[in-house]
Amino acid sequence: DQQVKQNSPSLSVQEGRISILNCDYTNSMFDYFLWYKKYPAEGPTFLISISSIKDKNEDGRFTVFLNKSAKHLSLHIVPSQPGDSAVYFCAASLGNQFYFGTGTSLTVIP
Amino acid sequence: ETGVTQTPRHLVMGMTNKKSLKCEQHLGHNAMYWYKQSAKKPLELMFVYNFKEQTENNSVPSRFSPECPNSSHLFLHLHTLQPEDSALYLCASSQLPGEQETQYFGPGTRLLVL
Numbered sequence: 417d418q419q420v421k422q423n424s425p426s427l428s429v430q431e432g433r434i435s436i437l438n439c440d441y442t443n444s445m446f447d448y449f450l451w452y453k454k455y456p457a458e459g460p461t462f463l464i465s466i467s468s469i470k471d472k473n474e475d476g477r478f479t480v481f482l483n484k485s486a487k488h489l490s491l492h493i494v495p496s497q498p499g500d501s502a503v504y505f506c507a508a509s510l511g512n513q514f515y516f517g518t519g520t521s522l523t524v525i526p
Numbered sequence: 527e528t529g530v531t532q533t534p535r536h537l538v539m540g541m542t543n544k545k546s547l548k549c550e551q552h553l554g555h556n557a558m559y560w561y562k563q564s565a566k567k568p569l570e571l572m573f574v575y576n577f578k579e580q581t582e583n584n585s586v587p588s589r590f591s592p593e594c595p596n597s598s599h600l601f602l603h604l605h606t607l608q609p610e611d612s613a614l615y616l617c618a619s620s621q622l623p624g625e626q627e628t629q630y631f632g633p634g635t636r637l638l639v640l
Contacts, residue, residue, distance in 0.1 A: 418568060448626040459530070459616055459631035460569075467626060505569070512557070512582060514629060516569040 422517035435493040437520050439506035446508035451491045454503045496524045530632035538638045547602040547635045549617030558600040561616040607639045
């Protein structure tokens with residue numbers, strides 16, 4: 417059974433607006449969460465992470481929010497840019513094990 | 527060359543062939559990983575190597591055989607694969623094995639088994 421879920425396979429957002437990508441997980445023992453971005457024909461590239469002791473981490477236009485009680489993670493991109501169009505994977509880790517979602521394909525419309 | 531590299535980028539093989547995937551990391555990391563990504567499925571962790579020693583094997587069939595000769599190189603030897611093994615195979619590395627480490631991925635090898 418999938419321990420990390422991204423229920424929206426795709427998302428379209430107008431350039432300049434906020435993109436919100438969501439992720440849910442089932443294992444309350446996960447202690448580290450990451451977002452990866454993937455362009456076609458490339459491997460996933462690390463974007464931003466958050467430890468389970470925090471509820472928010474910000475890096476430029478990217479902010480990750482963690483709601484442990486809801487077992488929910490979200491990535492906010494603001495303002496969205498056409499170059500942000502890619503597939504975004506969330507991941508959760510416990511020790512050496514990483515669990516990934518199926519990805520959300522984001523399209524930013526110019 | 528920097529980061530994590532993988533060769534070949536594309537591979538087509540028959541079910542009776544033997545081939546190997548190669549991964550090299552230039553980041554000075556000590557842990558390396560093999561993942562499989564099938565269409566519309568999440569990345570599946572296959573193997574973990576920490577300091578050249580295999581520490582995880584997530585119930586991977588024996589037709590996949592990993593090899594880690596040193597901390598910078600990781601191979602995945604393939605033999606008598608099945609069509610359902612067709613997928614994107616990703617290699618990753620991290621500084622240290624264990625907690626709260628970020629993994630860095632290679633570009634992947636797109637494998638098609640006929």
